[in-house]
Amino acid sequence: MKAGxxxxxxxxxxxxxxxxxxxxxxxxxxxxxxxxVALKTPQAGQADKRFARSAKFAxxxxxxxxxxxxxxxEEGNQRFLIEEFVVGENLELKLSRFGALDPHLGARxxxxxxxxxxxxxxxxxxxxxxxxxxxxxEDGVNLHELKITDFGIATLTEEVFDEAAKDGDLxxxxxxxxxxxxxxxxxxxxxxxxxDHPDKPSDIWSLGAMMFRILSGEYxxxxxxxxxxxxxxxxxxxxxxxxxxNSQYKxxxxxxxxxxxxxxxYDPASRPTADQIVKLCGELCYINVERHVGTIDHxxxxxxxxxxxGDSGTVFFSMESAYGPRRPDAGRNGKIVYSKFPGTxxxxxxxxxxxx
Amino acid sequence: xxxxxxxxxIHLERQVIIKRLQPGVEQRRIVDEQKALAALxxxxxxxxxxIIELTDRGPKELGLVLEKINGxxxxxxxxxxxxxxxxxxxxIACGLADIHARGIVHRDVKPGNILIDxxxxxxxxxxxxxxxxxxxxxxHSVIGTPLFMAPELWQGGAISFxxxxxxxxxxxxxxxxxxxxxxxELIARPPLPVGGATLSKSFAGYPAPLINLxxxxxxxxxxxxPKMSVVADAISRHLLKDQHRATVVLNGTPNFLNSKNRxxxxxxxxxxxxxIEYDGLDFRVTAVSGNVFLNNTxxxxxxxxxxxxxxxxxxxxxxxxxxxxxxxxxxxx
Numbered sequence: 001m002k003a004g005x006x007x008x009x010x011x012x013x014x015x016x017x018x019x020x021x022x023x024x025x026x027x028x029x030x031x032x033x034x035x036x037v038a039l040k041t042p043q044a045g046q047a048d049k050r051f052a053r054s055a056k057f058a059x060x061x062x063x064x065x066x067x068x069x070x071x072x073x074e075e076g077n078q079r080f081l082i083e084e085f086v087v088g089e090n091l092e093l094k095l096s097r098f099g100a101l102d103p104h105l106g107a108r109x110x111x112x113x114x115x116x117x118x119x120x121x122x123x124x125x126x127x128x129x130x131x132x133x134x135x136x137x138e139d140g141v142n143l144h145e146l147k148i149t150d151f152g153i154a155t156l157t158e159e160v161f162d163e164a165a166k167d168g169d170l171x172x173x174x175x176x177x178x179x180x181x182x183x184x185x186x187x188x189x190x191x192x193x194x195x196d197h198p199d200k201p202s203d204i205w206s207l208g209a210m211m212f213r214i215l216s217g218e219y220x221x222x223x224x225x226x227x228x229x230x231x232x233x234x235x236x237x238x239x240x241x242x243x244x245x246n247s248q249y250k251x252x253x254x255x256x257x258x259x260x261x262x263x264x265x266y267d268p269a270s271r272p273t274a275d276q277i278v279k280l281c282g283e284l285c286y287i288n289v290e291r292h293v294g295t296i297d298h299x300x301x302x303x304x305x306x307x308x309x310g311d312s313g314t315v316f317f318s319m320e321s322a323y324g325p326r327r328p329d330a331g332r333n334g335k336i337v338y339s340k341f342p343g344t345x346x347x348x349x350x351x352x353x354x355x356x
Numbered sequence: 357x358x359x360x361x362x363x364x365x366i367h368l369e370r371q372v373i374i375k376r377l378q379p380g381v382e383q384r385r386i387v388d389e390q391k392a393l394a395a396l397x398x399x400x401x402x403x404x405x406x407i408i409e410l411t412d413r414g415p416k417e418l419g420l421v422l423e424k425i426n427g428x429x430x431x432x433x434x435x436x437x438x439x440x441x442x443x444x445x446x447x448i449a450c451g452l453a454d455i456h457a458r459g460i461v462h463r464d465v466k467p468g469n470i471l472i473d474x475x476x477x478x479x480x481x482x483x484x485x486x487x488x489x490x491x492x493x494x495x496h497s498v499i500g501t502p503l504f505m506a507p508e509l510w511q512g513g514a515i516s517f518x519x520x521x522x523x524x525x526x527x528x529x530x531x532x533x534x535x536x537x538x539x540x541e542l543i544a545r546p547p548l549p550v551g552g553a554t555l556s557k558s559f560a561g562y563p564a565p566l567i568n569l570x571x572x573x574x575x576x577x578x579x580x581x582p583k584m585s586v587v588a589d590a591i592s593r594h595l596l597k598d599q600h601r602a603t604v605v606l607n608g609t610p611n612f613l614n615s616k617n618r619x620x621x622x623x624x625x626x627x628x629x630x631x632i633e634y635d636g637l638d639f640r641v642t643a644v645s646g647n648v649f650l651n652n653t654x655x656x657x658x659x660x661x662x663x664x665x666x667x668x669x670x671x672x673x674x675x676x677x678x679x680x681x682x683x684x685x686x687x688x689x
Contacts, residue, residue: 032407033394052367059368062423063475064399071405072367084397104683111686119475247605248679251612285601285683287664316652318666320605320679342662343651350664350681 008073038085055081058152060123065116067149088139091132097356100217102323103252104287111281112146118274128154130206141291141337171228182227183219184209201268208263289339296334315349326354371424389484400451427473433536437561447478449588456519465525466504477689504528510546520578527573592687598636600684624669624676
């Protein structure tokens with residue numbers, strides 16, 4: 001499809017947005033309601049029946065942390081799924097800028113994702129391919145809106161997974177879909193036998209693996225075949241020291257690590273349910289104040305504190321507020337994200353996280 | 357308001373609602389408003405899927421295809437004035453604040469138009485569909501549901517109104533949740549000013565500042581009613597009562613202040629001292645001596661600590677620093 005193509009006399013294609021292993025995604029404008037939408041269409045060779053079924057699955061979920069299924073169109077021999085679109089970037093792209101999220105923003109991400117997963121599990125829909133690139137968020141450094149997309153993809157990928165399982169070892173599959181999912185894939189999914197149908201707990205493992213990556217910046221078990229070997233051998237990456245080296249962040253970091261550890265339990269039945277995670281998150285204390293971006297101007301007090309300026313003015317910060325693998329400086333690590341709190345003569349920035 | 361038809365979307369195999377719009381000059385306004393609402397994407401507004409032409413009754417009529425909410429309207433009298441009902445009021449206030457920010461007035465806020473879905477999320481339905489005549493915010497006839505109609509809507513002649521009619525209706529809705537017998541002043545046509553004491557009786561159980569705020573929603577003078585966003589913020593603050601946590605790092609060791617451990621005294625020998633107490637909503641300075649600064653601002657007893665701050669004891673070279681960070685759970689529907 002190309003820009004200007006019109007579907008159903010209503011959706012005008014703006015641009016190609018992404019291609020998954022199963023479908024192509026376009027950004028389109030809904031002429032009727034004047035909104036941006038995602039227009040998804042199966043790639044050649046995909047069975048139309050399965051695409052229709054995946055749309056119906058996705059349409060069952062109705063929650064603000066899940067991208068809404070808006071419409072389904074059959075036109076000629078083409079099939080289209082219309083989904084809510086958030087102008088912004090997915091979590092995978094956010095991570096490439098942030099490296100790792102600080103525990104306060106990380107707790108917020110966990111809370112919202114758990115809410116979305118809980119709602120879909122209530123509706124009897126399992127995602128089976130949760131990964132950062134399937135979470136969409138608006139532009140910028142705030143993650144006000146987080147929406148899980150591609151619910152229903154399991155219906156499309158089912159056959160691929162079944163085929164691979166039949167060959168005896170899913171982890172040897174050359175399918176891009178399987179390779180992309182491996183870093184976050186639950187063991188019972190990875191080493192499933194024909195006839196096995198991993199259920200809701202596999203989403204919880206994926207949530208845990210995803211949160212490990214979001215909080216630490218690292219894949220818990222590596223990528224591709226490494227992921228399979230490491231999951232099998234139970235060799236998970238260690239939590240990085242920066243999460244707990246600063247006393248201010250240590251308590252929340254430890255609380256988050258404990259939740260992630262529970263999600264990464266090898267026994268599916270021992271993992272918490274999405275509802276239980278939502279409850280745990282409801283008790284987590286985190287700083288949920290608007291974030292700003294600034295550039296460090298200079299340091300004072302022998303480098304103990306400094307000033308940074310962004311679109312919202314200049315803030316003072318103390319190096320004790322610094323969090324993350326990169327230490328703020330006036331050079332390459334000069335771009336920082338922070339919340340603002342009243343102070344004299346400058347507001348105080350905190351937490352301080354270096355971003356690209 | 358138009359007729360409601362329950363339907364199945366045969367492509368996606370899900371239930372939807374089709375709302376038939378009554379023909380007339382209002383149709384254009386309603387359609388424009390519905391589009392604006394769709395663009396707003398508030399979690400408290402029902403999703404509009406499509407606008408279609410119906411011909412089943414002969415002449416062409418417009419129909420709105422809307423998401424069907426699996427939920428029930430909130431029931432008047434089914435609530436106590438407690439945290440659970442505050443959580444519902446908070447969501448309603450958030451939803452109304454979302455739409456007011458876009459300049460849209462609901463016009464018919466009442467319990468019957470507020471649903472709670474299976475996930476506990478409040479959905480406000482029937483936006484802008486209340487019958488009215490004339491253009492824009494000027495009308496010559498009754499709109500809305502009598503008990504929930506602000507005094508200004510009862511004036512004769514051309515009436516102008518704004519989002520403050522929703523604030524009034526929100527107040528009456530809050531009252532209806534906890535008390536099904538409205539005071540006689542509210543039943544009068546037009547409604548008469550209702551005394552704070554009368555409302556306080558029904559709202560007893562809510563924190564005093566919130567009772568005052570809810571009472572102000574009933575003000576006869578629309579300008580004196582609070583903005584919905586102010587109400588939402590105030591309620592969320594009270595929903596977090598006793599759930600905040602301050603992390604105080606002293607010599608590299610974190611100490612917590614919370615509902616279980618409400619007070620802390622910080623001493624910097626020979627330079628100054630500071631006592632802080634948590635009252636369930638704020639962390640407040642209860643005693644201060646010597647040179648003590650919060651984020652470089654000098655302080656006096658009674659000051660509230662500003663979220664996250666560095667406490668500095670002393671001046672110049674003898675300075676000592678303590679970090680003090682306030683966090684809390686996130687209030688979520």
